[in-house]
Amino acid sequence: MTIQKNQTTAAGAQPSALIIGGGVIGCAAAYELGKAGFRCTVLDKGGLAQEASTAAAGMLGAQVETHQPGPFYEMCRASQRMYTEWTDELEQASGISVQYRAEGILRAALTAEDEQELRSRLAWIREAEWLxxxxxxxLESELSPDIHGGxxxxxxxxxxxxxxxxxLKAALVNQxxxxxxxxxxIRLLSEPGTGRVTGVQTSEGPLYADLTVLAAGAWTPAxxxxxxxxxPMFPVKGxxxxxxxxxxxxxxxxxxKGCYIVPKLDGSYIIGASQLEAGFDKRIHVQTIAELHAKxxxxxxxxxxxxxxxxxAGLRPGTRDALPFLGVWDEAPGLVFATGQYxxxxxxxxxxxxxxxxxALSEQPFLDLAPYAPSRVLKAATATI
Incomplete structure (x- = not known):
């Protein structure tokens, strides 16, 4: 993708980027673009990191959260390997600790059926052992004595x-x-005839940029x-x-299965998380609290x-094929998709x-983006006709 300066950007000026969505994904994209020399604006309908980012416990679970081998598992592992260096740099840039903990995860089986499913993963998980x-x-003496291993x-x-x-917010401010x-x-802005995305119309007027990054989570389809x-994206309440x-x-x-417990440095534990397709309803339900605690x-x-x-509760961006939308679409040059990470x-x-x-720099991505191409939904629709 070639970045073309729009009519509001003077020749030779610093290229501009507009990131729609202020969750962790949008802020991470803005942070990397800022390091690459882009003049960034992050736009969010609410406060930063108030949706899917707050429905998270912070697990870096490339092994525990994926259930089959394939490109998505490899992308998760690639990101996991980047994390220590990335967060070290981020802490230097922001002056804020992300409270990284490296104790690992114990994925326990409470039933024979779950044990069988977990043992089957050993054929393809790269970093795991059965205990x-x-x-x-x-390792953890307070676990239930009824576990089947894990x-x-x-x-x-x-x-x-x-x-x-x-x-991330502090690092962006410092940039x-x-x-x-x-x-x-409200809507994407584009050039008549070419379809090139030039920015976005907001509730306060238009914003223009050389590059627009779509990281709007469950609100992307609008x-x-x-x-x-x-x-085919939808909110999943967690x-x-x-x-x-x-x-x-x-x-x-x-x-x-159905529950995790994550110890934090302040002495608290996060117990999560529910998964419910309930539209954009973020109400808290007592029954959900009771079920999570019982588990x-x-x-x-x-x-x-x-x-x-x-x-x-927060709203995660689900997709029907359980893969994110990451990459570009030929029909909308100037737009980069980074959404649907669930x-x-x-x-x-x-x-x-x-x-x-x-x-953004027209470099070859270091991972194959074909499985995550936004255009895959058009191919799927054609195949069903």
Missing amino acids: EPSEMLR LHLPADHQVQPVWLAEA GCRIREWTPA LTEPIGLSL QCISVRTDAPLIRSTVFT AVELLPRMAEAEFVRTW RNGILLAPVTGRIVKQL
Whole structure:
């Protein structure tokens, strides 16, 4: 993709980029573009990182969150490998710790059926070992004695998503990025005849840029449908709980089917997360809290003694084929897609930022983007006719 200066940009001036969506993905893209010399503006309909980014516990679960081999698993692993260097640099740029923890994840089986499914993953997971129940309990003695064993995933680390978002925001401010919160994007602006995207109409007027990055999460289809691309995306509500205990129970993240418990440096634990297609409804439901806590107690019995801290919900951007939309579309030059990461936005932030930067600089992306091409929805629609 060749960046063309639009009519509002003087010849020889610093190229401009407009990022629609202020979640971790959008901010990571802006951060990498800022390092590449772009003058960036991040636009969000609300406050930064208030949707999918806040529905996260911060797991970097390339192994635990993927269920089959293939390109998406490899992209998750690539981003996971980038994380330590990326966050070290981000902390230097922002002065804020992202609270990176490297204790790994224990994925426990509570049923024979779950044990069988987990053992089947050993054929393709790169960094995992099977542990018998006694070995699991040696690592984390508070786990339920009823576990059937599980996977030890030492490369699956974690960060604190709230502090990651704060670090990204501070780094962007230090770069000189303009941050426009509470400014909804109404429609994409494009040149008549060429279809080239030149910016976005907002509630406060038009904004123009040489490059527009679409990282609007579950709200993306409203912007792409008017330009002829109907993306099968939808919001998935994720509800989490924060609790606290009088003394630490675990060091590793522990995970079972339907529930994970992530220990944080402040002594709290995040328990999550529900998955519910309920439109854009972010209401908190007592039944969901009860179900999550009951599952947590089944895995870690002393969670029954925990003090309740708070609960919250965010909307993740789901896609029907469970793959993000990452790349460009020939019919809309000047536009880069970086959306639909669903449960993996925190994990995929470094790799997405790098790929957006490579596309902006007309470089060959270091990963094959064919599986994530926005145009795949058009091919799928043609195939069904």
